[in-house]
Amino acid sequence: MSAPRVEVVLDFVCVHSYLGFTRFRHAAAAHRRTGGEVEVRFxxxxxxxxxxxxxxxxxxxxxxxxxEAVAREIATSSIGEKDGLRLNFRRAIFTNTFEAHRLLAAASEQDNGEVMAERLFRAYFTDGLNIADPPTLAALADEVGVAAPVGGADSLRAELDRVRALGIDMPPVFRFPCGTITGSGEFERFRQALRELA
Structure with missing residues (x-):
C-alpha cells in the first residue's frame, strides 16, 4: 500500500512558499519519526x-x-527568523523559475525532491544565487546528488497549466487527501493534517 500523498504547490521566489514548505517539512519529519508515512508531490x-x-x-x-521605503522595510524584515531561516532580501536575485522547477521535477523522480526544494529556496533567499543560471543549477544538483534534468520542458509546461486549471492563483498550496491548506500555514496545523492521513 502506497503512502498517503500531499501535493505541494510552490514557487521559489515566493517567501510564503519558503515559510510554508519549511513548516510543512518540519511537520512531515515529526510525522515520520512517529512511524507515519507521507509522500510529497511537488x-x-x-x-x-x-x-x-x-x-x-x-x-x-x-x-x-x-x-524605496517599502523595499527598505522588506530588506530589514525579520521574517523567517522564528522558523530558523536567514533571508537576505538585499542579496536575492529575482529571476525566472522555470528551470528551477525543471530541476525539482528531475530531483523528485530520483527521490530527492524535498532536499532539492529546500536547497533551491536557500540558494535564492540566503545565498543570492540566480536560480535560472544553468551552471548554478548544475552546481546545486551536484551538491544535492541528483542528475541534472534532460528534457522535461513540455511536461513542466503541462503541469503549470494543470495547476492553473485547478484555480490556484497564488502559492503556496498544500493539497491533502482530506483538505487543503493555503498560505504559509503553521507547524501544528500541518501536524494535525498529517495525523489525519492515518
Whole structure:
C-alpha cells in the first residue's frame, strides 16, 4: 500500500512558499519519526512566468514597483527568523523559475525532491544565487546528488497549466487527501493534517 500523498504547490521566489514548505517539512519529519508515512508531490507555480532568466536584484524590483521605503522595510524584515531561516532580501536575485522547477521535477523522480526544494529556496533567499543560471543549477544538483534534468520542458509546461486549471492563483498550496491548506500555514496545523492521513 502506497503512502498517503500531499501535493505541494510552490514557487521559489515566493517567501510564503519558503515559510510554508519549511513548516510543512518540519511537520512531515515529526510525522515520520512517529512511524507515519507521507509522500510529497511537488507541483510548479510561476508567480511571474515572463521574468527574465538574467535576473535582477530583488531590492531594485521592490523599489521600482513598490517604492524605496517599502523595499527598505522588506530588506530589514525579520521574517523567517522564528522558523530558523536567514533571508537576505538585499542579496536575492529575482529571476525566472522555470528551470528551477525543471530541476525539482528531475530531483523528485530520483527521490530527492524535498532536499532539492529546500536547497533551491536557500540558494535564492540566503545565498543570492540566480536560480535560472544553468551552471548554478548544475552546481546545486551536484551538491544535492541528483542528475541534472534532460528534457522535461513540455511536461513542466503541462503541469503549470494543470495547476492553473485547478484555480490556484497564488502559492503556496498544500493539497491533502482530506483538505487543503493555503498560505504559509503553521507547524501544528500541518501536524494535525498529517495525523489525519492515518
Amino acid at each position: 507541483a510548479p507555480f510561476q508567480l511571474r512566468p515572463d521574468a527574465s532568466p538574467d535576473g535582477e536584484p530583488l531590492f531594485e524590483l521592490h523599489a521600482r514597483e513598490r517604492g
